[in-house]
Amino acid sequence: MLIRDATEADWPRIWPFLREICAAGETFSYPVDLPEERAREFWMLAAPNRTVVAVGDDGTVLGxxxxxxxxxxxxxxxxxxxxxxxxxxxxxxxxxxxxxxxLAWAEQQGFRGMQFNAVVATNTNAVALYESVGFRVAGTIPGGFRHPAKGYVDLLIMFRPIGADTGA
Incomplete structure (x- = not known):
């Protein structure tokens, strides 16, 4: 797998699964009927921010x-x-x-930490992944997310320090 900067040419390969994930309404606070142009605007970031794709050996955009x-x-x-x-x-x-x-990008750019503002608590795979690389729950918003099958579930604010001077 190769991770590289995303280009506009990648968007048609990102959009189908981004749309599917948003439409499911289970893990992101994005609208379930998110229009493509709006999605492209907020996902495809310009420098100094960054958007990347993970590409398989056959060129498939995996994530x-x-x-x-x-x-x-x-x-x-x-x-x-x-x-x-x-x-x-x-x-x-x-x-x-x-x-x-x-995390490597954030450290290279001189950030002192990384914060996730709205991790859906029922997204247990994501929570476990984040915790495995040093994120901790900094706060909980009770019932902050309306899950389509589970009703109101918690949103987690997760944080991890970055860099030697912040304890990471």
């Missing part, structure tokens, strides 16, 4: 991640990232590789 500062101004030293793995390729280490890539 994607976007990374950016979590906030602006005096809070811009904390990064954030989002990940989407094509469900047809889940369970093969794509998510872990994307997480590792975003």
């Amino acid at each position: 994607t991640a976007k990374m950016n500062a979590n906030q602006m101004g005096n809070a811009a030293h904390i990064a954030s990232a989002s990940y989407m793995v094509d469900p047809a390729h889940s369970g093969r280490g794509v998510g872990r590789a994307l997480v590792d890539e975003t």
Whole structure:
């Protein structure tokens, strides 16, 4: 698997699984009927932010991640990232590789930590992955997500320090 910067030519290979994941409404707080142009605008980030794709040996886009500062101004030293793995390729280490890539990028860019603002608590695979690389739950929003099958479930705010001077 190769992880590289995403290009506009990758979008037609990202959009089908991004649309599928959003439409399921189980793991992201994006609209279930998200229009393609809007999705492209907020997923395909320009520098200094970054969007990448994980590509298989045959050129198939297996997953994607976007990374950016979590906030602006005096809070811009904390990064954030989002990940989407094509469900047809889940369970093969794509998510872990994307997480590792975003953490390496954040450290190279001088961020002092990475924060995820809204991890759906029932997305146990994602929570376990994040915890396995040092993220911890910094806060919980009780009932902060309306899951289509499970009703109101918690949203987790997860954080991990980055860099030698922050304890990572």
